[in-house]
Amino acid sequence: MDMKYCQCCAMPMGEGKELYGTNSDGSVNEDYCKYCFEKGEFTFNGTMEEMIEICVPHVVEANKDMNEDSARKMMMKFFPTLKRWKE
Numbered sequence: 001m002d003m004k005y006c007q008c009c010a011m012p013m014g015e016g017k018e019l020y021g022t023n024s025d026g027s028v029n030e031d032y033c034k035y036c037f038e039k040g041e042f043t044f045n046g047t048m049e050e051m052i053e054i055c056v057p058h059v060v061e062a063n064k065d066m067n068e069d070s071a072r073k074m075m076m077k078f079f080p081t082l083k084r085w086k087e
Helices: 048-062 068-081
Strands: 020-022 028-033
Touching (some): 048 068
16 A cells, blocks of 8 residues: 655655544545644645745654755655645
8 A cells, every 4th residue: 555645744644544634524634634734724824845844854853864955855856746736
């Protein structure tokens, strides 16, 4: 099974549903995490670049062999493929 990622912040969603966001009717939204999408609305209304800057420290923390610059470059390539940021 392929790993699912939040389609806004690229956070790995894991096996269970506890990290998934919610739709306006309270149902699980399988595209976005609970930090980015709650009750049918995005919790973050900034730009893709702003989201990347928020995510850089988290990516570096999770990947000890990666520095901020390489994390930023990786996300600048990956984020435009996510549903939230597609042109």
